[in-house]
Amino acid sequence: MFKKILIANRGEIACRVIKTAQKMGIKTVAIYSDADRRALHVQMADEAIHIGPAPANQSYIVIENVLRAVKESGADAVHPGYGFLSENKLFAQALADIGVAFIGPxxxxxxxxxxxxxxxxxxxxxxxxxVPGYMGVIADADEAVKISNQVGYPVMLKASAGGGGKGMRIAWNDQEAREGFQSSKNEAANSFGDDRIFIEKFVTQPRHIxxxxxxxxxxxxxxxxxxxxSIQRRNQKVIEEAxxxxxxxxxxxxxxxxxxxxxxxxxxxxxxxxxxxxxxxxxxxxxxxxxxxxxxxxxxxxxxxxxxxxxxxxxxxxxxxxxxxxxxxRNGWAIESRLYAEDPYRNFLPAIGRLTRYRPPEETVSDIVVVRNDTGVYEGGEISMYYDPMIAKLCTWAPTRETAIEAMRVALDSFEVEGIGHNLPFLSAVMDHPRFASGNITTAFIEEEYPDGFDGVSLSEDALRRIAAATCAMYRVSEIRRARVSGRMDNHERKVGTEWVVALQDQAFPVSISADPKGANISFEDGETLRVVSDWVPGDRLARLQISGVDLVLKVDKITSGFRIRSRGADIKVRVRTPRQAELAHLMPEKVAPDTSRLLLCPMPGLIVNVNVAVGDTVHEGQALCTVEAMKMENILRAEKASTVAKINAQAGDSLAVDDVIMEFE
CATH class of the missing domain: 3.30.470.20 (ATP-grasp fold, B domain)
Known part of the structure; x- marks a missing residue:
């Protein structure tokens, strides 16, 4: 068997390969760029070798740099993972030429x-x-439009050497074919060093199997x-199952x-x-x-x-x-949710930054449920703008699809990520979606079910009542703790009230609470009483409760007079007030959001590739204004309505942060 394997990759897949190699008793070598010096795969490997600057086209996909690391380490085999050089014939041949095995075809x-x-x-x-299409190399945008008309819209423009959703665009008309050709070509060149594009018929309502x-x-x-x-966005898979x-x-x-x-x-x-x-x-x-x-x-x-x-x-x-x-x-059912550093509230645009909190659910293996988390990050680490925004792949297994989905719901609710935008709320929303639960899904699922983007989850009244009962019991515990810390009360529990109004998601529930050593009973005005049992204490960021026998997992942050609660894709501010406080709260004016309708804001940290308009230009709805590149993807920003460009604050080559003003309109 091989003595030493070099993993020509990074992130979670490098960590994944290292785990199996270690299980087989094989030593491992990691490679890393400037941006990955402290990465998890570097820490896990037996040794690590630096291969260049942060951009992948100066490090991970430079064959000479990787070969140098292979020779320096004395590795007798290389596993390429996925992406980067994994499907590069020149790399595989170069390894063969020096007598090193390529762990691939x-x-x-x-x-x-x-x-x-x-x-x-x-x-x-x-x-x-x-699928019908044109398999030849396409010379330019004009030819792409001509071929698209011959094949018949809609068409898919795809990078010949591509993968992972890079270099792919769907076009429904000539304009989209022309724009999509150039964007696909640019992405393909940047990601794979090969800008060839082909066109095929886009099959509507398909499943991707x-x-x-x-x-x-x-x-x-x-x-x-x-x-x-089939659950994809921008041709990138989000949820898979087997x-x-x-x-x-x-x-x-x-x-x-x-x-x-x-x-x-x-x-x-x-x-x-x-x-x-x-x-x-x-x-x-x-x-x-x-x-x-x-x-x-x-x-x-x-x-x-x-x-x-x-x-x-x-x-x-x-x-x-x-x-x-x-x-x-074919034993049981398994589901994978891809956790990405992407903000679902901003149309899944990439996010970068430091993971101030990263606590995956505990990995478990049993005959009833399996929870597995393949990851390449850790708490305190950074999500870089240079690479794919994947944080982790959370997987669950259970004997049936229904139980595997429920296991995934609990696992997602238990996954704590702070510091960056991420798609955990969206993943939870999909798990609870009736169409997903039925299995009636296509690659158009996200487009059809979230046509205006993802703006959070509105929970059912039953779910809100359970959260109201839970937070009422939690707030009582917090108040008792606060009273004890102050030292001003002798009988702390007696001084904490029993009548409260719990306000959340535009609803208010007047409740009364009766506690005992094993839990608390929360009574609503209509006579319903919910029993809350939990060992939660103030300061815990994760609360595991039983509400009248129903398991509930909540992510908890303390706010004034209540909690910020995240559960099942919903992000809710819960206020627990006395009846008099609730009465006065109704009199408080609501904060009005600033008007940004005349501004084009940068939706993500990225690089301005080009600006398509000039000051004084009249633009129409849907017109391309500029292109921003982030995490190897090009994003065309379009006008939301007809207007005139009054000022342009950025130019090609500028690096912008989220919400930086790119241009202003009259």
Missing amino acids: PVNAIESMGDKITSKKIAQEAGVST EIQVLADSHGNAIYLNEREC PSPFLDEATRKAMGEQSVALAQAVGYASAGTVEFIVDGASKFYFLEMNTRLQVEHPVTELITGVDLVEQMIRVAFGEVLQIKQDDVQ
Whole structure:
């Protein structure tokens, strides 16, 4: 077996590979840029080597720099993770030239399948159903528009060497095709060093379902069932699950067998993924083959019991695959939620900064539930603007889909992240969404269910009553503590009132509380009484309670006369007041938000790529005003209404912070 593996990557996937290597008794080498000097993967590895400045195109994707680290460390194998150089044939060949094993497929498989244009042609020749489109290289935006009209709108513009949602745009008309071509080309060049773009028909209302394959260098190949990856935004997967709630056994078998046949046709050896679009009639169309480990591989591991990283290492060492197709199990259900440093309240725009608090739920393994958190960060660490904004991949497993979803709800409620914008509220909202719970999902789920963006969650009255009861009991404990600290009361509990008004989410609940050593009873005006049991004490940031037998997990922050509570995607300020205080609170004027309708504010920390207008220009609704680049993604900012540009405060090359004023309008 290999003695030492260098992981040519960073973040959570580098940490993930290190864990399996350590389990196998193999030493590991991390590489790091200036920005990652104190990163978690650097701390976990047996040794670490610096490879360059923060930008990936000056460090992680510079083949010469990585090869230098390989030689310096004496590693006899390299695992590329995903992204970066994982599907770069030149890198794989360079390793072969110096006698170092590439823990991935052969160079010819990377070349044929890693290039989406070539892979489409091979798939067509192999009889695999493919999406209609133009597989040639597109010269410029004019040709992109012409081809888009020939294929028929809507179309998808995709980077040939791409992945992870980078270099992809959907166009519904000529203008979007023209703009999307240039943005996709720029993103592809920045992320992959290859700016080739192709165009294919965009299948409306599709499901994104992929098949995990595993093959060795001795001609053996199997498929390890499927993953449903339809919950996406900007073509980037957000929530995945295995198996799919949609596939029947016949379709699953057909997709799996086609995937294996395609892998064998190109002499594939390693773990790989064949991606399909599946329509409502269960017709499936080949999209691409990812010749690497997928981000969402943990859900496959959880339902099959197969460690894919271990299998990749063993295959790369030349071992024969010990798993046969009949050995592959499908046990229970697994769900993965990708925790991103993205602000869902700002249309999921990237966020950067320091993680002032990072407390994942406890990882557990049992026959009833599994909680797994693959991460590459830690409390006090920083989320950099230079790389993908992923913080962690939170996974749950349970015997059924319903119980796996409930386990995920609890795990998300228990996940504490502070200091940066993140998508935990949105992930919680999806878990509670009736359409997701039913399994009736497509890649248009987010667009259809949140057409105006995500603006938080409004909880049901039953949920609000449980939170009202919980916070009333918690506030009583806080008041008793405050009385004891002050030293002004002898019988602290007797001096704390029993009549309160709990105000939250535009509702007010007059309640009375009766406490005993084991809990508290909260009575509402309509006669309902809820029993609250908890060991929460003031200062705890996480409260685990039972409300009349129903488990409830709350993230808690103290505010004046109450708490800031976060639960199930909702972010609520709860005020607990005496009846007289509640009466007076109604007389307080509401704070009016400042008017920013005449300003274009920078929605994220980023770099101004270009400004499309000048002072004095009249702009119309939807017109592109400027482009901001952040975390390898280009974001076009558009006019919200017709107006005239009065002032421009930024120019191409400027680095801006959130809410910096880019331009002003008359």
